[in-house]
Amino acid sequence: MSTNTTQAVRLAAELRYADELQRLADADKDTRPPGWKLSPRAVRRFILGDEALQVSRKFFGDDPLIDRAIVTLMGHQGLMLVGEPGTAKSLLSELLTAAISGDSGLTVQGTAGTTEDHIKYSWNYALLLAEGPSQRALVPSPIYQAMRAGKLVRFEEITRCPPEIQDVMISLMSEKQLMVPELGDEARLFAQRGFNIIATANLRDRGVHEMSSALKRRFNFETVRPIRDLQFEIDLVMAQVTREFEGCERVSVPRDVISLLVTTFQELRAGQTQEGTAIKGLDATMSTAEAVNVAYAAALQAQHFNDGRLTPREIASQLQGVVFKDSQDDAKRVKHYFDTVVRERGRRDTQWKEFHDAARALWQ
Numbered sequence: 001m002s003t004n005t006t007q008a009v010r011l012a013a014e015l016r017y018a019d020e021l022q023r024l025a026d027a028d029k030d031t032r033p034p035g036w037k038l039s040p041r042a043v044r045r046f047i048l049g050d051e052a053l054q055v056s057r058k059f060f061g062d063d064p065l066i067d068r069a070i071v072t073l074m075g076h077q078g079l080m081l082v083g084e085p086g087t088a089k090s091l092l093s094e095l096l097t098a099a100i101s102g103d104s105g106l107t108v109q110g111t112a113g114t115t116e117d118h119i120k121y122s123w124n125y126a127l128l129l130a131e132g133p134s135q136r137a138l139v140p141s142p143i144y145q146a147m148r149a150g151k152l153v154r155f156e157e158i159t160r161c162p163p164e165i166q167d168v169m170i171s172l173m174s175e176k177q178l179m180v181p182e183l184g185d186e187a188r189l190f191a192q193r194g195f196n197i198i199a200t201a202n203l204r205d206r207g208v209h210e211m212s213s214a215l216k217r218r219f220n221f222e223t224v225r226p227i228r229d230l231q232f233e234i235d236l237v238m239a240q241v242t243r244e245f246e247g248c249e250r251v252s253v254p255r256d257v258i259s260l261l262v263t264t265f266q267e268l269r270a271g272q273t274q275e276g277t278a279i280k281g282l283d284a285t286m287s288t289a290e291a292v293n294v295a296y297a298a299a300l301q302a303q304h305f306n307d308g309r310l311t312p313r314e315i316a317s318q319l320q321g322v323v324f325k326d327s328q329d330d331a332k333r334v335k336h337y338f339d340t341v342v343r344e345r346g347r348r349d350t351q352w353k354e355f356h357d358a359a360r361a362l363w364q
């Protein structure tokens with residue numbers, strides 16, 4: 001595996017936040033559950049932030065959810081994070097595995113093509129042919145590695161897997177051991193303490209409800225919801241975009257422009273304006289993740305094509321790619337939103353006026 005991480009687009013959380021994790025470990029006086037790198041309290045601080053230790057907040061919104069998630073992972077059941085796309089399920093599972101096991105890389109990506117080999121183990125066929133089945137010829141899956149090392153393993157989009165694969169998980173999770181019949185009748189791997197599973201599932205995908213009840217029983221379900229608090233969501237988008245442009249003098253990201261973007265997202269997501277007027281919600285998911293993408297792309301546009309100051313114009317221009325993605329109906333709804341809500345606000349506020357006029361000019 002490549003160790004050249006200096007140019008990586010995105011580092012694993014345990015590398016990105018190595019300093020924070022070190023400070024938390026040094027200050028950690030509480031008991032650590034077997035196999036854990038940090039105590040439950042320190043894990044919480046890693047995710048929700050701690051000013052004294054200069055640890056940043058990484059998940060915004062539902063703090064009690066984090067406590068419940070950590071408690072679940074100490075117990076015998078797995079943790080299942082469900083929710084709309086872009087609600088930070090994957091982010092949370094990455095942060096939890098990085099803090100608890102120091103390794104967020106043991107991940108199975110669920111797809112329609114996921115097989116039993118992906119879940120258990122496969123073989124290095126050259127070695128298998130040369131020497132027959134041996135420990136050396138066995139290629140362990142991420143789950144195998146996690147059991148052996150007493151770490152957490154992530155299972156992304158578990159409901160996309162065929163049902164028979166989900167069933168393999170049932171015996172694995174209840175017995176916490178994995179048989180390797182090719183290495184002899186008794187050959188098995190016992191999960192070491194610290195092993196557990198964090199699965200994620202999107203509510204938009206078919207299948208969450210078709211998951212067998214036997215498998216459901218092996219997980220504690222937590223629903224991750226979009227951020228409801230306007231200021232929190234603005235904080236988050238601001239933080240993520242400014243981080244991207246750290247050290248770039250030419251870019252300025254005014255908070256009121258981000259506020260306008262996030263307000264638009266929240267209103268189209270909820271199907272209701274701040275003033276309480278009902279509007280038509282969209283088919284497209286207006287997730288925080290999408291808001292971050294729009295803000296980032298708009299800032300890039302400002303940096304490279306304009307004078308570097310993000311304005312409602314770039315937001316309107318980048319918004320198109322999100323809201324006109326899924327359906328014709330969405331396009332109509334968004335136009336209606338601009339013709340009524342945005343226009344009305346534009347009478348009192350120059351930013352909203354600029355937003356309205358730019359969108360009109362672009363989408364005619």
Ligand SMILES: Nc1ncnc2c1ncn2[C@@H]1O[C@H](COP(=O)(O)OP(=O)(O)O)[C@@H](O)[C@H]1O
Binds near residue numbers: 091236
């Ligand atoms: N509540 C939240 N707290 C922090 N970041 C969030 C939150 N909701 C969304 N995000 C942003 O959305 C991004 C993508 O989320 P992701 O974990 O891929 O979503 P999911 O797996 O639920 O589809 C995150 O990296 C983060 O930038």
Ligand SMILES: [Mg+2]
Binds near residue numbers: 089090091156200
């Ligand atoms: Mg995800």
